[in-house]
Amino acid sequence: MELIKIYIFLSLILITSLVANPILAQPRRLGTPTMAPRPTIAPTIEGQSRPAVEAGPRFAACDLCGYCPPNPPPQSWSSCQxxxxxxxxxxxxxxxxLAVDPExxxxxxxxxxxMYTFLGCITTGSGGFTEEGSAGGVIQSLLRVIFSTVGGIAFLYLLYGSFIVATSQNDPEKINYGKRxxxxxIIGLxxxxSSVFIINLIANQVLKIPGFGEVPTH
Structure with missing residues (x-):
């Protein structure tokens, strides 16, 4: 009889606690993972351009005159420049x-x-070396260098002959040699x-070779 009363008392306490806390009456799900909230991605607007990143100036390893930093420039760099x-x-x-053209x-x-060569700066006018008349301009520049060298040597011989005559001391052989x-x-000068003028006249007026007699433009 006493056990029945205790059982009834405990049952009333359990029913009262369940009524007071309904959350305890709900069954729990074991092992159900909780999902973390996903970050929202803002929609991109079509046609919206990103800001352009400006690139700095770029430089080549060597230029057309043979200057390759960090090595010092060659001795002929100033003339070539x-x-x-x-x-x-x-x-x-x-x-x-050394600057690189961005375009x-x-x-x-x-x-x-x-074109810069060991003979110096060779010009062919306003066109390039593949244009019509470029060969004539190159030949004209080479002939100008050759005849200028011949004229310089002839002038030195003129000074040498004058020195021989001045120091001959009335010696007939030295005087004759100096005169020769x-x-x-004088003939060489x-x-x-006259050679440059004659060649330009024949090539430009008679043979009509393009490139002769043209003044190079800068």
């Missing part, structure tokens, strides 16, 4: 001859119609001065 890059800063430290993605081109040297030097 005046021939191929007449409009840039003559100071090689500025590296303007063509290549080294800046030299002055059109010019002087006459040969006349030949060198």
């Amino acid at each position: 005046k021939c191929l890059y007449p409009d840039i800063n003559p100071d090689p430290a500025g590296q303007e001859s 063509t993605n290549s080294l800046i081109a030299g002055a059109p119609g010019r 040297v002087i006459s040969g030097a 006349i030949f060198s001065l």
Whole structure:
């Protein structure tokens, strides 16, 4: 009888607690993972351009005159710069001859119609070396160098012959030798001065070879 009363009492306490806390009466699900909230991605607007990143100036490894930093420029760089890059800063430290053209993605081109060689700056006019008349311009430049050299040698012989005559001390052999040297030097000077004019006249007026007699434009 006492056990029945205790059982009834405990049952009333359990029913009262369940009524007071309904959450305890719900069954729990074991092992159900909880999902973390996903981050929301803002929609992109079509046609919206990203800000462009400005690239800095780029430089080539070497220029057309053989200047390759960090090595020092060659001795002929100044003369070559005046021939191929007449409009840039003559100071090689500025590296303007090494600048890369952003449009063509290549080294800046030299002055059109010019080439720097061991003979110096050779010009062919406003066109390049592949244009019509470029061969005539190159030949004209080479002939000008050759005849200028011949004229310089003839002038030195003229001075040498004059020195022999001045120091002959009335020696007939030295006087005659000096006169022959002087006459040969005068003939050489006349030949060198008139050769360029004669060749240009024949090539330009008679044979009509393009490139002769044209004044190069800068």
